Amino acid sequence: MSVACGFECVVVLGCMRWVWKRCTYIGNDDSATWPPATYDEFEPIPRLCRTILAVYEDDLHNPKFPPEGGYRLNPNWVVKRVAYRETLGNAPPYLIYLDHEHHEIVVAIRGLNLVKESDYKVLMDNKLGKQMFDGGYVHHGLLKAAIWMLNKESDTLKRLWVENGMSYRMIFVGHSLGSGVASLLAIIVANHGDRLGGIPRSLLRCYAVAPARCMSLNLAVKYADVI
Template identity: 60%
Template sequence: MSLACCLPILECVYCLACARWAWQRCLHSAGHDSETWGLASPVEFEPVPRLCRYILAVYEDDLANPLWAPPGGYRMNPQWVVTRRTYDDTQGRAPPYLIYLDHDHNDVVLAIRGLNLAKETDYALLLDNRLGKRKFDGGYVHNGLLKAAGVILDAECDVLKDLLEKYPNYTLTFAGHSLGSGVAAMLAILVVQNKERLGIEERKRIRCYAMAPARCMSLNLAVRYADVINSVVSRMIFYLAHLLLWKTFSSHFSVCHACYV
């Protein structure tokens, strides 16, 4: 009997295939997904550093006396902060966020913080999903992120509507990072679907910038809302937090439209 007859051939082939798959997954990065994308133009990238500062400002308890300000500061007027919501305010059903009336750029901004590694409610929100669980507008979305977006929209609908009516030339921008980016993307599609709740007539008045976005919607929805949702992906993941703050590093970024699963 040959030695080959004693080897579990099928098991060996299976193990090798699994090892190859695991190795390829370890080598895969977001850069592979975006390597064929064009670089963002200066006009496309212009809002990104500013919106990143607004997202970082959500982490502060007092913008007048910031503890974690990036180089150059947040460049925000604390008096223009309309609303701030913490975990206590949302009861863990949505991440903390703020609404900022940006008079310098004619923009009403709702900025949402990223994943808090110390908060069980954030993990519960992320895990509230399974493949094919939540259908939306002919596609599929992340159930937990959509529910969090609904919580924010219900809480702030009247505030946003009043601001948009008072400033009819202002745009409405949703911005978030990581977990917050998924919630921001869900907020954007909810508002597009329910423009009348905010008194919005034109779809182009609504924008979303998702920084390091969570994959939260099926590809058909990503295409359908590509004119509204902008995903900002860094090709240098390790330096993401720093690069987002500087326009001079814009060549390292690609701006695509929408975030998909």
């Protein structure tokens, strides 16, 4: 009896320890051992976050909700703005910005709109193990949105890259739902650079802000140089 009680106590304590660690675990723990980012690595992030916020504006010449300090964009360098009426539920709204100051072509994608049914349809179009990609798994709905965007904008992005000396970096950036689309768009282009005029992987970057779960860990590691 005493042996059985002792075994039960060990099991209970083990379960309690697991529950405690599970409940107190935070995302910051994942990167606790990572070295601090360098200035060059972090510098684009605040700037690109402002670009994402700019997607929410109807008119950047007369913004209604600018962050402190403004968007710091040149509205005349906005090549294209695509709203819900044009995406037809296939992807979140986005803009394409030709940043001559930093020599970048930026595709910025907005986050989940809580009142748009089409965004939920994209997000919910998935189940575990449904979509394989490059030896791993990706979110089916977000992959469809990324493919739709690439098919729609590949000619525009290719033209911008070629017209600017084939030297500008291609930046995909998004928040929440948009960051999942941006991440999958980046790995598609990394494998099919010919769609954008042969752009090399070294000129591709993706910045995912509060990203949706969009790919398996092995793919996240495989494309860590891009995303």
